[in-house]
Amino acid sequence: MDSIPETNVAIVGAGLAGLTLALALHARSIPCSIYELRDPTVKTTGALMLSPNALKVLDSLQVYDRIRSKGYNFTNIAFKNADEETTDLYPLGDEQQYGYKALRIYRQTLLEQLRAMLHARSIPITYGKKFHQVLSASATGVRFAFADGTSASASLLIGTDGIHSTVRKYVSPSTTPTYSGTLAITCAIPSSALQFPADKDYSVLPVAIHGTLGTFVLAPQDVDGSEVLAGTQKKYPEQPREEWDRLFAGKDKLLAMLSEDKSSWPSLVQSALGAVPKETLSIWPYYTVPKLPCWSSSSHCNRVIILGDAAHAIPPTAGQGASQAFEDAFSLALLLSKLLSSQLATSDLAAALGIWQTYRQERIDRVIALTLKLNNTRLPKGERENLDQKMIWSSERDLGELEWLYNHDIEAAVLRALGEAAGPR
8 A cells, every 4th residue: 555655745837726735735734845837927817717616715725815805706697698688697606605706816816825825834836847757656756857857756746737737648648638619719808998788787797698699708807897808709620739829919810800790799799899908819729638537647656646627627617617626626635634644544545546536526527517508508599599408507497506516515525435435444
């Protein structure tokens, strides 16, 4: 049996998942270090929605109080038809029912707050380090090298390096991200530029306006809602990485794509399309990671592990990408702490990681099913009408799904999974 010696855990990737994992490990007195390629002065664009299950994790790590006043707090996203009539509401948070409102916050703001917390706890982050390869692994640890020729050792190597993970090749060598065929085109618009029709109710924001061309989303993303994300998604063929970069850089082409058939949209959307700051235009090709048989490498004594987007990239429609990465990080730190303190029925690392992955994969599968239903609400009208209505999210039918998602108790779930796997004692 391979138990974990009480030594350092190495994390590759200082994004949201890696930083949260470091805080979760530190909270359970497990030393760790992070290695990151990009310099911290590189600014990250865009914002993300954090739902109650994510905020519960961040609250337990003392992050929530630092960020709740730095983003836009809200409850529902409104679905509207082409006549701008509200057809449904999708709760992304609810303080009374789920403990938290949803929070839309700039990614850069969240990163800065997490980095500040790591600094205050003296958790080291080494920048300018590009992971290259695993050199060796044994029952006590793993040694790995960087592209600059240096190397390091740790008891565990955990890849939180995103959908295009380099660590993943040691867990699932043949896995590559799969393009969904859908491209999101977005921009950031001053709210003052939007012309809300006087005879329509826009008291609920964010809003997703469903038209004949698909769905146009307007989502406040500053503390006071003074700026909104605006955008839609389109079918688009897959491109090589350099072509995606070229498309991103071609702001005139992006504006033309976003504004295609502008007159077909309601007047509010037309006002948004008439006020696009071209420099804010961005793209998001939706890639997913195929379901993996393992999230750790048996050929490396289970000393190499992946989580977050490296293990299960999820389209952003349900706002669960970062949320599930936070859940991964919190639950893995809990699992490792139980191993270290010998509070498990088994000290076998491989068995414990298998239990953890099974629990996490069941959650991910349900999130992906929910995301598919929400994605289907954004299809052009003709495509939506051809679908079985059970494949399209409806509050009348599916609202109960959110209880299991938002009010989830990670610690209870992990301990229950461990107990069930151990059987009667």
